[in-house]
Amino acid sequence: MTALLDPTSERATQTRSLSPRIPDLTNGTVALLDISKPRGDIFIKRLEELFSQIEVSVRHYRKPTFSKPAPLDLRQRIAAECTAVVEALAD
Amino acid sequence: MSSNLASTHLPITDGLLVVVKDECETCHLTIPVLEELIRGEEPVAVVSQDLADFPPGMEVIHDLELDISWKLSTETTPTIYRIRNGEVVDQQEGWLRSGWERVAAVNDLGAGLPDQRPGCGSDTMLPETYQRLMRRHSPHRLASRRVELGSSEDPMEAAFARGWTDGLPVTPPTEERVATMLQGTALPPDEVVCVLPPDLAECTVEKVAINAVMAGCLPEYLPVVVAGVRAAATSRFNIHGISATTYFTGPVLVVNGPIRPRIGMNSGINALGQGNRANMTIGRALNLVVRNVGGARPGGVDRAALGSPGKLSFCFPEDEEGSPWEPLSVERGFSPQDSTVTLFAGHGPIEIVDQRSRTPESLAKTFALQLRMLGHPKIAGLSDAIVVVSPEHARVFREAAWSKARLRQEVLSSLTLPSDRMVAGADGVAEGMPPHLAAARPRMSKFAPDGLWFVHAGGDAGMFSAIISGWIGGAASSQMITMAIDS
Numbered sequence: 328m329t330a331l332l333d334p335t336s337e338r339a340t341q342t343r344s345l346s347p348r349i350p351d352l353t354n355g356t357v358a359l360l361d362i363s364k365p366r367g368d369i370f371i372k373r374l375e376e377l378f379s380q381i382e383v384s385v386r387h388y389r390k391p392t393f394s395k396p397a398p399l400d401l402r403q404r405i406a407a408e409c410t411a412v413v414e415a416l417a418d
Numbered sequence: 419m420s421s422n423l424a425s426t427h428l429p430i431t432d433g434l435l436v437v438v439k440d441e442c443e444t445c446h447l448t449i450p451v452l453e454e455l456i457r458g459e460e461p462v463a464v465v466s467q468d469l470a471d472f473p474p475g476m477e478v479i480h481d482l483e484l485d486i487s488w489k490l491s492t493e494t495t496p497t498i499y500r501i502r503n504g505e506v507v508d509q510q511e512g513w514l515r516s517g518w519e520r521v522a523a524v525n526d527l528g529a530g531l532p533d534q535r536p537g538c539g540s541d542t543m544l545p546e547t548y549q550r551l552m553r554r555h556s557p558h559r560l561a562s563r564r565v566e567l568g569s570s571e572d573p574m575e576a577a578f579a580r581g582w583t584d585g586l587p588v589t590p591p592t593e594e595r596v597a598t599m600l601q602g603t604a605l606p607p608d609e610v611v612c613v614l615p616p617d618l619a620e621c622t623v624e625k626v627a628i629n630a631v632m633a634g635c636l637p638e639y640l641p642v643v644v645a646g647v648r649a650a651a652t653s654r655f656n657i658h659g660i661s662a663t664t665y666f667t668g669p670v671l672v673v674n675g676p677i678r679p680r681i682g683m684n685s686g687i688n689a690l691g692q693g694n695r696a697n698m699t700i701g702r703a704l705n706l707v708v709r710n711v712g713g714a715r716p717g718g719v720d721r722a723a724l725g726s727p728g729k730l731s732f733c734f735p736e737d738e739e740g741s742p743w744e745p746l747s748v749e750r751g752f753s754p755q756d757s758t759v760t761l762f763a764g765h766g767p768i769e770i771v772d773q774r775s776r777t778p779e780s781l782a783k784t785f786a787l788q789l790r791m792l793g794h795p796k797i798a799g800l801s802d803a804i805v806v807v808s809p810e811h812a813r814v815f816r817e818a819a820w821s822k823a824r825l826r827q828e829v830l831s832s833l834t835l836p837s838d839r840m841v842a843g844a845d846g847v848a849e850g851m852p853p854h855l856a857a858a859r860p861r862m863s864k865f866a867p868d869g870l871w872f873v874h875a876g877g878d879a880g881m882f883s884a885i886i887s888g889w890i891g892g893a894a895s896s897q898m899i900t901m902a903i904d905s
Binding site for chain 2: 328329330331332333334335336337338365391392394395396417
C-alpha cells in the first residue's frame with residue numbers, strides 16, 4: 328500500500344455561522360471603512376448620505392494600505408465603537 | 419552517509435572486515451585472498467550481502483537487511499576495511515593488490531590474480547533499497563499525517579484529487595522520497611521555518627521538504643526553498659497580499675552566490691524559461707508551500723483577475739561571472755561568497771527590444787521608455803521592477819564603464835515625468851494621478867523609492883532585455899527581501 332505524506336498544514340476548516348443580523352440600526356453606529364483604494368471615498372460618501380437620511384450615525388475608519396490585512400487595533404476599535412461595519416472593499 | 423541506527427554494530431571491533439556478494443564476479447575472484455587472510459593471525463569478518471553461504475565453506479555474516487553495509491557506507495563489493503576500536507580507519511574498494519596489502523598489512527597477497535579488477539555496486543546503492551535504508555536509519559520520525567491510498571489508486575491522481583497540486587502533476591511525496599529530500603539540509607524536520615500567511619500556519623522543514631518533493635526538487639535545492647519560504651513569510655514581503663491581490667503578481671526568486679553552479683542552475687540561454695530542473699522546481703516548490711501550508715489557493719484567498727504563468731514558478735540565478743556589475747546580493751548587503759535568494763513580488767517578463775543603441779545614453783532611454791508603461795503610463799510613484807539585462811545590452815554599459823548606480827540614476831531621471839501629463843483625465847484618459855497630487859509638484863517619479871533593480875542574465879546573442887514588473891512598490895505593499903541560504 329502506498330502512503331503519501333500530507334503536504335498541507337493539516338488544519339481542519341472551522342465553520343463559523345454569520346453574526347446575528349441587526350434588526351434595525353436605531354441608536355447604533357455604523358463604521359464606514361475605507362481600505363485606501365481609488366474611488367472608495369465616493370462609495371463611502373454616498374453611504375453616509377443614505378445613512379443620514381434614515382438618521383443613523385456613522386464613524387469613519389481607514390486602513391493604512393489595502394494590500395495588507397487591517398491592523399488588529401483598528402479591528403478592535405471598530406468592534407468597540409460601532410454596531411455594524413460597511414467596508415469599501417474594492418474600486 | 420552515516421547510520422544512526424543504534425542497534426547496528428560492526429561484527430568486529432578490531433581486525434579486517436570484507437563486504438562481498440555472490441553476484442559479484444570480482445568477489446569470486448578474491449575468494450583465495452579471503453582464505454589466505456582467514457588463515458592469518460588477525461580476526462577477519464566476511465560479510466555477504468546476498469547469499470548466506472557465500473563464499474562457500476566460510477564462516478559468513480549474512481547482511482540480509484544490509485544494515486552493516488549501510489553503517490559502513492559501502493558503495494562497492496568487494497571492499498576490505500581495517501577496523502580499529504569499532505571504527506573504519508582504512509579501506510580499499512574492488513580488487514587492487516597494493517590496496518588490499520596496505521589495509522591488511524600483508525605482503526604478496528593473491529598470487530596469480532591480476533593486479534586489479536574493479537568491483538560491483540553495493541546492493542545498498544540500488545535506488546529502492548537506498549531509500550528504504552535511508553528511511554530505516556533516519557534519526558527523525560516524520561510527523562506528517564500518512565495518507566494511505568487504495569491499491570488501485572494512482573498516486574498522481576490522488577494528489578490532484580486532494581487539491582495539493584498547482585494544476586500540473588506532482589511527484590508523489592512518499593516517506594522515502596521525503597526522507598531523501600531531508601538529506602539536503604542539516605535542519606531537523608520538526609524545526610519551524612516560519613509562520614506562513616495567509617492561514618498563519620506553522621511551516622516546518624518537513625512540510626517544505628514534502629512540497630519540494632512534489633515540485634520535483636533534488637535534495638540539494640532544499641536550502642534554497644527553505645530560505646525562500648522564510649523570506650516569503652516576512653511581513654515586509656507580504657505573501658498574504660501578494661496571494662490575495664487581483665493583480666498578476668507572484669513571488670519571483672533571484673538566486674545569487676556559489677550555490678548557483680553547485681546545484682546546476684541556468685543563468686544563460688533561456689534563463690527565464692523552461693528546461694532547467696533547479697530553476698523550474700525551486701520556484702514551484704515555494705508556490706506549493708504557499709498553497710498547501712499557507713492556504714492561498716486560486717478562487718479562495720487568491721483573487722487574481724488574470725494571474726500569470728510565473729505563479730507556477732519564476733526563479734532564476736544571476737549571471738554574476740559575465741556581469742559588468744556587482745551582483746544583486748552584494749547590492750543588498752551580502753558578500754559575493756554568500757549564497758542568497760531574493761524574493762520580489764513580480765510578473766512578466768515584458769520585453770525591451772533595442773538592436774540599434776550602441777551608447778549607454780540611448781540604451782538607458784530605451785529602458786526608461788519601456789518602463790514607463792508598467793501598470794499604466796500615467797501611474798507614478800507606485801511602480802517597482804527588476805530589469806534583467808542581457809549580455810549584449812550589458813556590453814554597451816560595460817564598454818562605456820557605466821556603473822549600475824549610474825544606469826539607475828539615468829533611467830530614474832528619464833522617468834521623472836511632468837505632472838500635467840500624468841494627471842487623471844489628461845490625454846482623454848480617465849486613469850492617472852489624482853489632481854491634488856499632480857498639483858502639488860510639477861514632476862513626479864514613476865518609481866517607488868528603492869523600486870528599480872538590475873540583474874544580469876541571459877544568452878550571449880540577442881539585444882533584448884526583460885522587465886519583471888512589480889506589484890505596488892514601497893512599504894505599504896511588498897518590499898524585496900534577500901535571505902541567506904544555509905547550505
